[in-house]
Amino acid sequence: MAKKIGIILIVAVIIVSGVVFLNLEKIEEENTLAETTLPIPNQIESENDAINNGSSSSPLVERKISVVGSNYAFNPKIIEVNQGEKVTITFQNAGGFHDFQIEGYGVGTEKINSGQEQSISFIADKTGSFVFYCSVGQHRAQGMVGTLIVK
Numbered sequence: 001m002a003k004k005i006g007i008i009l010i011v012a013v014i015i016v017s018g019v020v021f022l023n024l025e026k027i028e029e030e031n032t033l034a035e036t037t038l039p040i041p042n043q044i045e046s047e048n049d050a051i052n053n054g055s056s057s058s059p060l061v062e063r064k065i066s067v068v069g070s071n072y073a074f075n076p077k078i079i080e081v082n083q084g085e086k087v088t089i090t091f092q093n094a095g096g097f098h099d100f101q102i103e104g105y106g107v108g109t110e111k112i113n114s115g116q117e118q119s120i121s122f123i124a125d126k127t128g129s130f131v132f133y134c135s136v137g138q139h140r141a142q143g144m145v146g147t148l149i150v151k
């Protein structure tokens with residue numbers, strides 16, 4: 001009788017450990033599934049394409065640009081952005097009394113002194129070439145002029 005009980009106990013232990021082992025395998029399988037739900041590179045690329053096309057369902061791309069003004073020039077003279085981007089231009093005055101105006105977009109900084117800087121932000125919603133310039137005195141004619149290209 002005691003022998004029979006011993007055998008039953010051993011069989012029971014084997015069954016229980018088998019069930020535990022199977023459950024562990026299941027958990028591992030679930031972990032593997034979770035890893036495969038991460039976006040694959042192709043999906044990331046197509047999302048970027050949507051942003052470049054100015055799709056309204058995509059989050060705004062922010063473009064930050066620094067422009068240095070001095071007597072009597074801007075650096076850089078040409079700024080390129082893509083349509084639909086949120087553009088933030090930080091105008092840094094490296095010498096003199098200047099501002100930064102964009103014709104056709106109606107945005108610009110105040111006139112600021114040497115050593116100061118000011119940022120403007122706008123959505124580049126119109127494509128084309130737009131003149132940016134300094135509106136102080138004759139600075140535009142003296143060379144404080146450049147081009148914003150919105151592609």
Ligand SMILES: [Cu+2]
Binds near residue numbers: 136139
């Ligand atoms: Cu100026």
